[in-house]
Structures are given as structure tokens and as C-alpha cells.
Amino acid sequence: MREPGFWHRPSSWIASLLSPLAVLYGAVAARRMRQPGVDAGIPVICVGNYHVGGAGKTPTVLALAKLLRELDERPVVLSRGYGGSLAGPVKVDRNRHTAADVGDEPLMMAASLPVVVSRDRAAGLALARAQDATVILMDDGFQNPSVAKDCCLIVIDATRGIGNGRVIPSGPLRAPLSPQLERTDALIVVGEGSAAQTIAADVASRGKPVLSAHLKPDPASLAALSGTRALAFAGIGDPARFFNTLRSSGVDVVRNTAFADHHAFTKDEIAQLTGDAKREGLTLVTTEKDLARLRGPDGLPDWAQAIAPFAVTLQFDDAAALRRLVTDQLFKARARRLRK
Template sequence: ASHTADDVGDEPLMMAATLPVVVSRARAEGLALARAQGASVILMDDGFQNPSVVKDASLIVMDGNRGIGNGCVIPAGPLRAPLPPQLARTDALIVVGEGNAAQNIAAELASRGKPVLAAQLKPDEASLAVLRGKRALAFAGIGDPARFFNTLRSSGVEVARSRAFADHHAFTKGEIDELVADARRDGLTLVTTEKDFARLRGADGPPAWAEAIVPFAVTLQFADVALLRRLVTDQLFKAKERRLRK
């Protein structure tokens, strides 16, 4: 069974990774590798619009504050495809954050009998401990850097300065050196997302020039864990039934 979690805008679904991970540019090849390693359930990130793999269940993730933005498709807006056909293929919606910008989409899917799950990003206590009492220079190259900066502030981190880069930005040593120098000059602690920090890692871990950076870890905490369990159980059961009927 393959399952996909995706976003109709461009916000990542961030969860603690506790299971084996396969990284592949070609989705079908990545799934084949996972199957070869004994996987019976595959959770695919960012695969909602990918037609190369047949999915048993598809989830979309929306930010409660951003919603779908202006509702237009890239490059005019944040959507990767027109909304109606995406909603038609959606098995459940995850709304992250307290805002109400996703309430119309949530109501539409609920009217179709699709589950709507509320969730919050919960900061890792170890990350907070490192930053407690310090002033930070935060930087990020994700879909919505402002959301990361707001998460830091709402967690009690004093963000003295921030720098936003384009989504999936490939940081150079020169850029990191500049950020490190700026932080040292003003007595600030450099902090970024785990996703951005991972792009700095090599085969032997983060390079020496990235050691001054604090990766800020978060997990996704669901308001109704029982509903999440039922959703996963139901989808796995339906997928198994479909295979038995073939």
C-alpha cells in the first residue's frame, strides 16, 4: 500500500522520523527499493500530484493561517494544481495551526464525509533549551519562512533578526559564512529548520562551517490521536481488501 501526504499550497508536513527513509528522484524506483527492503506500507511525502504511483490514500496538509492564499496555480499563486480535482482525490485533510483560513476547505471535505484532523507544531524541548535566554538570527529556505520565524517567537525564542531564502534553497559555504559572521558581530545564535539543516549535511554529518547553527526540531501533534489511528487503520484495511479482490 502506498500513501501520500502532501499540501495544496507549499507547507511541509514535519514529523519526527522514526522509520526507515528512502530518498529517490524517481518515485517509482524509490517505492521499488522500499518494497525490496520489506516495506508493506509506504508513506510518500509530496506525491499528491505525481502520476507515476497509484495511491491507496492521499492526504493534503494546509496551514491554518495561510490557507490556499489567492487560490491561483503556480506561478500566479501557491497551488500546484487546480483545487477542485485535488479535493476530489483527497481522503483526509490535516490543518496545522490555529488560524481559520482553511475552514472553507475543511467544511467542503467534511460535507463529503472526509476526515479533517487538527494539528499543531510542537517544538522539541532540547532545541528550546539550547536557545533559551539567547537572541537568535533565524534563517530558512522553506515554502513559508515567516511561519518558522513565528513558531520560534511563539515558543519564547527572541528572534532579533531573520533572513528568508527561496524554497529548497541550496546554501553555499559563502552564504553560511556570511550568516555566521553577522550572528557573531551582533552576539546572536544562528537557528534554522531541521529541513534546511539537513541540506547542509554531508556523508559525515554537518561540515565544520555549519557547526555554529542550531537546528530547531518540531513534531506534529494531533488534537485527536484516536481519529488519526482510525483513519490509518481504515485506509490500510480498505487497501488490503482491494488487493484480495484482485
């Protein structure tokens, strides 16, 4: 799905025309968010966002998983598996599953930690716990009430913010902003820009932490692209951010091609991109998430071998503050269960 352009314009007659539907959708979404969820029995940290589309949730989940392991925890990711055909619950196996089975993000994350996919998130709790989990990391699901969350970390892009601030279908918000802010335990602002300043100030005024973070290129990826001219392509929530990250990292992006989020690339599409890159003497480069959708159980097919991945990690400006936040939230979550 491509986001409509009017979602990111301050005023639009289309957004106004759709307002009655947005009011109805928002009322239902807000009421659902108030419903109690199933207690997992162990701490649940949810990484979500206020709106549809990309904001940096997956790099945030991976950064949190790394931190949790440093704290001697055993995190397991619980994901809906958007774009996958398997309803689950199922543990992602990169030697058996493809993105068409479990979704691109779960397949990518499964390279570094256990991931459970379940369309019914509550139904996936038992399997997640069976992986010897001490903490469940929910990838998305902030607005979904089926699982009780101990801590909700919301990711927002500093450049894009929340668009026009309206609820679907008038804008990109998944629910009215007020009930979402009430359930926010911390805000993570990714990148540079001023689009998230108002929301950050609101979260801070409620006594909740606001953390800044930046996407940093993997040194190996950067070294592989050093001195090359690139043709970049991406089918993610915000392709422009990927292209800008490449350029700001010193990669000479001569051409770029954007596809819809979670786009299922065909062999012919990749052949076209590969041919264009070869004719113009360019290196074909994409994201790890896009590359995951091209991967089979045996790895990348021969016709996709020419594609260079550009890996990034999320680095927090104040890593100590993130560590304190997570430690404090884990302590509170376990204390609450002991009191029951």
C-alpha cells in the same frame, strides 16, 4: 524559488493576465490526475498538498511513520528527492549521501526511517518494498499519477491556506481545486488561523475527516535556546512560519533572514550569518531541513558548527482520530487487494 507576492493577494492584474496559461496548465494537470497508476502491492499513503510551497508535509510524514510503527507496521518513505542530483532508485544513506545527492527532506527523514529516492516514483516501488516495507509513505506526489494511492492525506497551513486559489502560474495551486478535493481522503490543518476554513468545510461536507495539528518544538532544542537572543534564518517554503514558531515558543528572535525554498547555502553566506550573530551576541538558529543541506557524509563542517537546530514535531489535537483513520485505510487497502 520564491513565491510571487500576487499569489497571496485576492486580486491582481498579473494573476488575471496569466489566467489563460493557468487554464491550460490546470486542464493538463487535472487530466493527468485521472490516469491510473501502478499498484505497489502494499498500501500506499500519500502525504501531499494542493499547492506549491511549504505546508508541513515532512513533519506529517514523520508523525505518520511513528504512528505506523506503533501499529507494528514497517513504513518506508518514497520521495522524488527534489533538489538532489541522483535520479535513483536509491536508498538514502546519511553516511554516503548529501542533500545535493538526494534532496534535503529525504536526507533529514533518513535519520529515523528508511527512505527511497526515485525521480520516477513508480520505478522506486520495488526498492521500497525490498526494505521490508509493509506500507509506503509517499512524500508529496499527490498530483502525480504514476503510483496508485490507497489514501491521500492533504496538509494545509491554517494561516496561508491556498493563497489566491488560482492555478499555476496565476496562483499556487498545482491543479484545479475540484479534482484535488475529489481525491482527498483527509485534510490536516496545521496551526492557527482561518485561511483554511472554507476548504475544511468542503472536505467535511464530503464526509472526509478534517484533523487539526500543531508544530511543537523539541524540548531539547527549546532548552538549548532558553534565555538566548537569536538570529534565525531559513530557506524553506514558508520561512515566516518558522520564525513565528520560534517566537511563539518563547525564543527572542532579534533578527531573521529568509532565503528561497531549498536554497543551497554557500560557505560565505554562512560565514556572513555567523559573523553577524557573533558581533551582536546572538545565537544562530535554523531548521533541521536547512541544516541537512549543510551536512556532509561526515556531519556538519567546522564552519557550520555554531548553528543551533530548532527541531519540531507535528502533534495532532485528536491523536485517536488519526489512529482510527490510518487503521481504517490500511484495512480497506488490504481488503481491496484480497478481492482482486
